[in-house]
Amino acid sequence: MSTSKARCCVALLLIFGCANALMGNGNFRRKVSLELNPGLKPPSTAPPGVSLLHVRAVGGDDTLHVLLCSLEAPAVLLVHTNSTESSLRVDWAAFLRGNYTGSVQVAPKSSVQYSSALVFTRVWEYDDVNNTADMQDLPVSSFLPPYELRDFTWDNLNETVDYTHHTALLCGRHNTSSFSNGSLCLRFSAFDSEGREEEWPSLLHNADSCQLRLCLDRVTPRANQSRFGLELQAVSEEGFQASVDVHRSIDDEYTPSIFQVSQWLSPPANSTPSSTQGYIQWKAVAYRKSKPVLEDATPCRHSQPLDLPQAPPSGLVLAYFSKQASTRGLNLSFSMAGDASYSSTNFLSWTVLVGTGAPPADFFSLLVIAIMAVGLGTPLALILVGGVYVYIQKRRQDSSAYESIN
Amino acid sequence: MSPHFKFRKSDDEFLLDESVHRGGRPTRSPLGDPEHLCHRIIVLVFMCFLGFGSYFCYDNPAALQKQVIKDMRLNTSGFMQLYAWYSWPNVFLCFVGGFLLDRVFGIRLGTIIFSLFVCGGQVIFALGALVDRVWLMELGRFVFGIGGESLAVAQNTYAVNWFKGKELNLVFGLQLSMARVGSTVNMNIMGWVYKQVKTTLGHAGPTTLGTALMIAASTCLLSLLCALVLAFLDKRAEKILDKEQGKSGEVIKLRDVKDFPVQLWLIFFICVGYYVAIFPFIGLGQVFFIEKFNFTPTQASAVNSIVYILSAPASPVLGLLVDKTGKNITWVLCAVVTTLLAHMMLAFTFWNPWIAMVILGMSYSLLACALWPMVAFVVPEHQLGTAYGFMQSIQNLGLALISMAAGVIVDRRGYLFLEVFFCFCLACSQHLESTHAHLCFSLCPGGELNISASSRAKQQKATSVESE
Numbered sequence: 001m002s003t004s005k006a007r008c009c010v011a012l013l014l015i016f017g018c019a020n021a022l023m024g025n026g027n028f029r030r031k032v033s034l035e036l037n038p039g040l041k042p043p044s045t046a047p048p049g050v051s052l053l054h055v056r057a058v059g060g061d062d063t064l065h066v067l068l069c070s071l072e073a074p075a076v077l078l079v080h081t082n083s084t085e086s087s088l089r090v091d092w093a094a095f096l097r098g099n100y101t102g103s104v105q106v107a108p109k110s111s112v113q114y115s116s117a118l119v120f121t122r123v124w125e126y127d128d129v130n131n132t133a134d135m136q137d138l139p140v141s142s143f144l145p146p147y148e149l150r151d152f153t154w155d156n157l158n159e160t161v162d163y164t165h166h167t168a169l170l171c172g173r174h175n176t177s178s179f180s181n182g183s184l185c186l187r188f189s190a191f192d193s194e195g196r197e198e199e200w201p202s203l204l205h206n207a208d209s210c211q212l213r214l215c216l217d218r219v220t221p222r223a224n225q226s227r228f229g230l231e232l233q234a235v236s237e238e239g240f241q242a243s244v245d246v247h248r249s250i251d252d253e254y255t256p257s258i259f260q261v262s263q264w265l266s267p268p269a270n271s272t273p274s275s276t277q278g279y280i281q282w283k284a285v286a287y288r289k290s291k292p293v294l295e296d297a298t299p300c301r302h303s304q305p306l307d308l309p310q311a312p313p314s315g316l317v318l319a320y321f322s323k324q325a326s327t328r329g330l331n332l333s334f335s336m337a338g339d340a341s342y343s344s345t346n347f348l349s350w351t352v353l354v355g356t357g358a359p360p361a362d363f364f365s366l367l368v369i370a371i372m373a374v375g376l377g378t379p380l381a382l383i384l385v386g387g388v389y390v391y392i393q394k395r396r397q398d399s400s401a402y403e404s405i406n
Numbered sequence: 407m408s409p410h411f412k413f414r415k416s417d418d419e420f421l422l423d424e425s426v427h428r429g430g431r432p433t434r435s436p437l438g439d440p441e442h443l444c445h446r447i448i449v450l451v452f453m454c455f456l457g458f459g460s461y462f463c464y465d466n467p468a469a470l471q472k473q474v475i476k477d478m479r480l481n482t483s484g485f486m487q488l489y490a491w492y493s494w495p496n497v498f499l500c501f502v503g504g505f506l507l508d509r510v511f512g513i514r515l516g517t518i519i520f521s522l523f524v525c526g527g528q529v530i531f532a533l534g535a536l537v538d539r540v541w542l543m544e545l546g547r548f549v550f551g552i553g554g555e556s557l558a559v560a561q562n563t564y565a566v567n568w569f570k571g572k573e574l575n576l577v578f579g580l581q582l583s584m585a586r587v588g589s590t591v592n593m594n595i596m597g598w599v600y601k602q603v604k605t606t607l608g609h610a611g612p613t614t615l616g617t618a619l620m621i622a623a624s625t626c627l628l629s630l631l632c633a634l635v636l637a638f639l640d641k642r643a644e645k646i647l648d649k650e651q652g653k654s655g656e657v658i659k660l661r662d663v664k665d666f667p668v669q670l671w672l673i674f675f676i677c678v679g680y681y682v683a684i685f686p687f688i689g690l691g692q693v694f695f696i697e698k699f700n701f702t703p704t705q706a707s708a709v710n711s712i713v714y715i716l717s718a719p720a721s722p723v724l725g726l727l728v729d730k731t732g733k734n735i736t737w738v739l740c741a742v743v744t745t746l747l748a749h750m751m752l753a754f755t756f757w758n759p760w761i762a763m764v765i766l767g768m769s770y771s772l773l774a775c776a777l778w779p780m781v782a783f784v785v786p787e788h789q790l791g792t793a794y795g796f797m798q799s800i801q802n803l804g805l806a807l808i809s810m811a812a813g814v815i816v817d818r819r820g821y822l823f824l825e826v827f828f829c830f831c832l833a834c835s836q837h838l839e840s841t842h843a844h845l846c847f848s849l850c851p852g853g854e855l856n857i858s859a860s861s862r863a864k865q866q867k868a869t870s871v872e873s874e
Contacts, residue, residue, distance in 0.1 A: 256820030
């Protein structure tokens with residue numbers, strides 16, 4: 001499970017650092033354009049609370065389509081095609097009528113290389129009477145009825161889409177008093193090149209990925225020691241792995257005090273092709289304030305993924321995927337034993353990256369490499385130079401000593 | 407005049423140089439003879455307990471953190487003020503203390519005065535708790551600080567006076583070990599003392615806290631007693647050995663500071679560069695072990711405290727090693743490099759942190775034994791207090807600043823960056839140390855600092871023969 005990155009010695013590290021800096025694919029760019037409710041022509045409009053955001057990211061010889069949809073449970077769908085001409089087709093009449101099958105397609109179908117979707121299906125709430133923050137060892141009686149995200153009322157995306165920065169904010173509420181002041185929001189970002197956001201956890205993203213930040217803000221807890229959890233479902237034709245890889249990383253410069261990256265890869269390891277086609281990646285941390293300092297970080301844990309017999313309740317997933325697509329789900333729980341409950345801050349945020357290709361891996365920043373190079377390099381060089389100098393001096397002295405004997 | 411030359415001149419007037427005053431004195435029992443090892447051991451015992459009280463009481467607030475916060479109704483930052491009142495004034499006051507030691511009081515009176523300050527400070531601190539006044543407690547810590555740090559300077563100077571050219575490195579090792587024992591005993595016993603007082607008085611509150619702290623003040627009395635005994639023994643030795651006659655009569659002037667030899671400044675900065683990579687790291691260590699190595703809080707605090715625990719038994723042994731072999735510079739270099747390796751292990755690997763922390767503990771002890779005595783080789787005796795005071799002041803300043811910086815670094819850039827920063831400090835320290843070594847070899851080949859123990863002894867014999 002844990003990486004062998006740990007064992008790299010400094011020399012290697014420096015070489016890798018330079019290599020990374022010189023040849024990294026950080027300059028790969030896509031041309032990104034956003035469109036809300038593509039193909040929906042007036043006078044017909046989407047009913048309130050239903051939005052479909054289409055991100056078209058065109059590369060040199062391929063296109064990545066990313067869709068964010070709030071029809072029932074919120075979902076994000078990635079479709080990677082090997083053509084720059086591929087396009088999205090939505091049969092709005094069928095899609096909105098609930099006659100989903102085949103109503104969302106990427107054409108030509110033969111150009112599609114890989115597609116996967118991530119759906120946020122449920123928010124768990126439990127009364128953590130023993131203060132263990134472990135959702136898996138809890139008696140069933142501690143669980144309060146979960147909030148089904150398919151039942152949420154979602155705001156329209158058209159007010160929050162930022163066409164220049166490629167972001168959108170999708171907020172929704174359950175129609176109970178718990179959400180009278182509160183909300184669950186998903187902040188969606190698409191990217192045209194490699195980089196990382198200023199805000200923690202500052203995940204490294206690239207042009208083949210998009211990011212979702214889930215915020216649970218000012219929800220009224222239904223118990224004294226309430227904590228929240230999250231159910232995720234991932235769908236793809238090839239399926240996702242039956243376990244989540246947890247990589248330990250020595251580098252916490254971008255996410256202070258967090259040394260773990262979790263990656264849920266697709267397709268399963270034993271399938272063909274064997275190389276990773278898609279991933280869901282997150283760091284084992286959630287934050288308890290919207291502008292967090294280090295003390296507001298709290299760990300996040302995940303359960304083993306389970307096979308699910310049916311597709312998640314998302315209009316987008318039902319409309320795009322065929323019946324053969326496989327679905328796996330897992331639960332996330334936040335905070336650790338002894339931590340204060342949700343009500344201490346009334347806020348929780350967690351960030352996840354969804355993408356195609358190999359998941360991005362952090363590497364030392366140039367600043368760290370530079371400090372190490374100067375700090376260790378200078379004395380090393382001096383010792384070498386000094387050593388050579390002393391050696392030469394000694395040789396000279398020795399030889400003169402011999403001469404005097406002669 | 408080069409400082410080295412100056413020093414050699416004063417070397418033959420050295421207090422316990424056995425060959426100087428050989429003839430014509432009545433023989434004494436080994437215990438009463440200042441030149442004899444047995445007598446020095448007795449002196450050493452008092453010297454070690456001289457610092458015990460201040461080390462014990464320094465960490466009283468930490469040992470009673472919960473009780474202090476509850477009884478005095480403080481928050482954490484208010485509690486931390488108790489330490490701030492100790493450390494910030496000492497960025498400057500150690501230097502003053504050291505100078506006063508050299509110039510005004512002399513070592514004997516100075517030590518007694520500083521011990522009195524320590525005692526008084528602790529009593530005021532306890533009184534503040536008894537009458538339930540936080541400002542009085544802070545004042546107590548301030549007074550305690552004036553005494554405590556300067557007392558450490560006095561302790562170092564005493565050590566050099568009695569043990570230079572003999573078991574000096576061992577003595578420094580023992581003093582470090584005693585400091586550690588003092589704070590460990592405090593950590594383990596004060597909670598118990600508080601509980602006993604609480605049972606006797608029947609309730610917890612400022613009175614209970616004050617009483618417990620008063621009891622702790624008894625250790626300061628013990629130290630004061632040691633200061634008095636040491637003064638007596640030192641006076642006696644001076645009389646017996648006619649030390650006064652050999653004195654050069656030189657006194658330190660403030661402007662001598664700017665004429666401190668380059669080597670001394672290098673030693674100062676090596677000291678800062680090294681210690682900032684130790685103390686602030688240990689301050690932040692517990693969370694680091696929890697987050698990076700998935701330790702439980704108990705495991706984390708155990709591995710975090712191993713450095714101090716290890717230094718208690720290790721430093722006398724390592725001190726003896728340095729005594730036997732000489733070559734202080736090489737040992738310091740060795741300590742800095744191993745510390746650097748330990749930090750790199752913590753930064754770049756997931757190896758069990760016990761390995762790195764044990765190495766860190768050993769090299770920390772080694773450095774304390776080898777670095778501090780070096781000061782005695784580069785400054786003349788009448789400047790020693792000032793030099794040690796200055797060293798302590800610079801160290802305090804460095805620690806105060808770097809501790810703040812370290813907190814900010816962790817908050818903004820995380821632990822890897824912090825470790826890299828520490829590695830950089832150590833690398834600078836190592837760089838200075840190699841410069842130092844280079845200076846010493848090129849300025850005075852065969853100088854005092856890095857000669858082996860046997861040649862140091864030979865040299866001493868030669869100079870004493872000359873003087874006779």
